[in-house]
Amino acid sequence: MTEVVSCYTGGGAPNPSYEQVCTGTTGHAEAVAVTFDPEVIPEEVILDAFFTMHDPTQLNRQGNDVGTQYRSAMFPADPAQLARFEAARDRASEWWPGEIVTTLEPLGPVYRAEEYHQDFFAKNPTQGYCLAVAVPKVNKVRAAFAEYLR
Template identity: 45%
Template sequence: MDLETITLGGGCFWCLEAVYEQVDGVTAVESGYSNGQVIAPTYEQICGGDTGHAEVVRVQFDPHRITLREVLEIFFVIHDPTTLNRQGNDVGPQYRSGIYWHEPSQQAVIDEVLVEVNRANKDRVVTEVAPERNYSRAEDYHQHYFARNPGQGYCAFVVAPKVDKFRRTFAARVRR
């Protein structure tokens, strides 16, 4: 099976992970840290905002079932790509909007989708686009966080509404 991988940053990785784990055609989702200067940073270091990393999810998908374009369309609906270094109350460079590609061929699709998203938004998109570099997997307790902690305050009030928005907007893409 030929799988593709893209790494996405759109605020807290718990939100993105919770959505992409429900997307038909996505085969794996992993929370992590990417595109910073520190090798193998800890969550505490990331929270300080000094490592340069973004909280991200690595999304592995089957391009025969869902295209990169569709993965990105979901991404742009479930977060605000027009706010620099923040998503809601989460503030800092670790919460930036970013698309980190794995194959140079992905950049053309990313560029096309960004043009469309910019055309549709009155505010300019500030999403960083770069090759993925210096990625490290987040600690085990961050993996599948929403699935394991749906009643936790942040999950109930921040993550769940994003999952609901995905399920309403992309009903045909929800894994059965």
């Protein structure tokens, strides 16, 4: 990975704050923008990791976090990326029981989340959410994609 930026996208409100996104009225989803070198880690691995680290069968929620801002969504930038995202969603349907509800929505404006959201897990490893929710997800991805870890 060369960069992962916490952001908001998929809604209509310009430059929303976390508090606004949490109301569910902006239409935005909490998201990450990932930049990577495909010579180091293939795009398919990034996409498969996405489907490994969260439950794509939960509609408008992730665990105890409920609302459209927690929807499982992907935001392709162009038709070629849309096709690759669809292929990743199809692969994920082979390993997840139940229907995959991940939406594929056109990429619109992306708004960087507040600084305290950037690298949240690294900055807050002992925070309750990180210990209870993030650590198991991180461990699952690390186990599934160990060959790509440095």
